[in-house]
Amino acid sequence: MPLANPPAPQLTRTRAAVDATNLLRAYGSGEAQVVALRNVSVQFASGAFTAIMGPSGSGKSTLMHCLAGLDTVDRGSVRIGDTEITGLNDKALTRLRRDKIGFIFQQFNLLPTLTAEENILLPASIAGAKADPAWIGRVIATLDLADRLTHKPTELSGGQQQRVACARALATRPEVVFADEPTGNLDTRSSGEVLRFLRRSVDDFGQTIVMVTHDPSAAAHADRVVFLADGQIVEDLHRPTADSVIDTMRGFENRVPLAGEGR
Ligand SMILES: Nc1ncnc2c1ncn2[C@@H]1O[C@H](COP(=O)(O)OP(=O)(O)OP(=O)(O)O)[C@@H](O)[C@H]1O
Ligand SMILES: [Mg+2]
Numbered sequence: 735m736p737l738a739n740p741p742a743p744q745l746t747r748t749r750a751a752v753d754a755t756n757l758l759r760a761y762g763s764g765e766a767q768v769v770a771l772r773n774v775s776v777q778f779a780s781g782a783f784t785a786i787m788g789p790s791g792s793g794k795s796t797l798m799h800c801l802a803g804l805d806t807v808d809r810g811s812v813r814i815g816d817t818e819i820t821g822l823n824d825k826a827l828t829r830l831r832r833d834k835i836g837f838i839f840q841q842f843n844l845l846p847t848l849t850a851e852e853n854i855l856l857p858a859s860i861a862g863a864k865a866d867p868a869w870i871g872r873v874i875a876t877l878d879l880a881d882r883l884t885h886k887p888t889e890l891s892g893g894q895q896q897r898v899a900c901a902r903a904l905a906t907r908p909e910v911v912f913a914d915e916p917t918g919n920l921d922t923r924s925s926g927e928v929l930r931f932l933r934r935s936v937d938d939f940g941q942t943i944v945m946v947t948h949d950p951s952a953a954a955h956a957d958r959v960v961f962l963a964d965g966q967i968v969e970d971l972h973r974p975t976a977d978s979v980i981d982t983m984r985g986f987e988n989r990v991p992l993a994g995e996g997r
Pocket of ligand 1: 769789
């Protein structure tokens with residue numbers, strides 16, 4: 735039977751979850767000034783897993799912090815979902831981060847006095863929202879954390895702590911999850927577990943993920959890799975493999991700076 739109102743999911747599916755235009759961010763002034771982002775424009779598609787790579791100091795964390803409203807830009811605009819975040823006051827920014835953004839950090843950043851389960855439920859309880867028990871149950875099962883929920887972070891391995899941090903980031907079903915080197919402190923096995931979970935959260939739950947990494951094989955889990963060098967996007971690779979990521983890194987490491995682009 736034909737549908738009276740054909741569904742129009744394509745629009746929302748292809749809409750960018752995060753849209754940054756002409757971002758400029760400089761630290762310090764005069765001789766000591768460092769331009770961390772030079773006119774960066776980038777979009778992150780909804781329901782996609784994007785990795786950000788680039789040498790140390792190239793501006794990856796700065797970009798992520800500016801996208802997430804943790805740092806302010808000197809120029810340019812950032813939209814998260816339907817919200818233009820540049821120009822929001824602190825209170826509105828805090829609410830936006832709480833409601834629309836999940837974070838995963840290299841150092842896990844769990845609260846030591848809370849159990850794994852309390853850590854996972856914390857963002858939702860701060861938001862005053864009741865977490866959806868079915869959803870939380872699914873996330874916990876997918877991350878294989880069911881028998882670790884009553885443990886404090888010190889009673890968990892690094893890999894388990896990061897899986898708790900992943901569950902916490904996804905608990906509120908945020909518009910986007912930003913992960914800054916989430917596997918930077920993990921061994922190969924735990925890294926694989928975290929990366930497969932991130933991949934699965936995109937494929938099965940439609941999550942949007944933006945992840946900074948130094949590891950080509952971690953980046954190969956993503957749908958796309960954006961490369962930064964000296965505060966600019968220098969490559970944009972789709973359907974990456976570890977080999978194509980390594981080749982791309984070699985390419986731009988040897989690239990001659992454009993006129994007026996020196997450090
Ligand atoms: N708060 C700050 N004050 C001054 N300079 C800063 C600040 N934050 C970052 N920078 C500078 O901005 C540049 C980009 O830093 P950023 O942390 O974004 O790099 P990154 O690509 O994340 O590096 P890494 O891979 O080492 O984490 C660097 O030169 C850094 O020293
Ligand atoms: Mg960084």
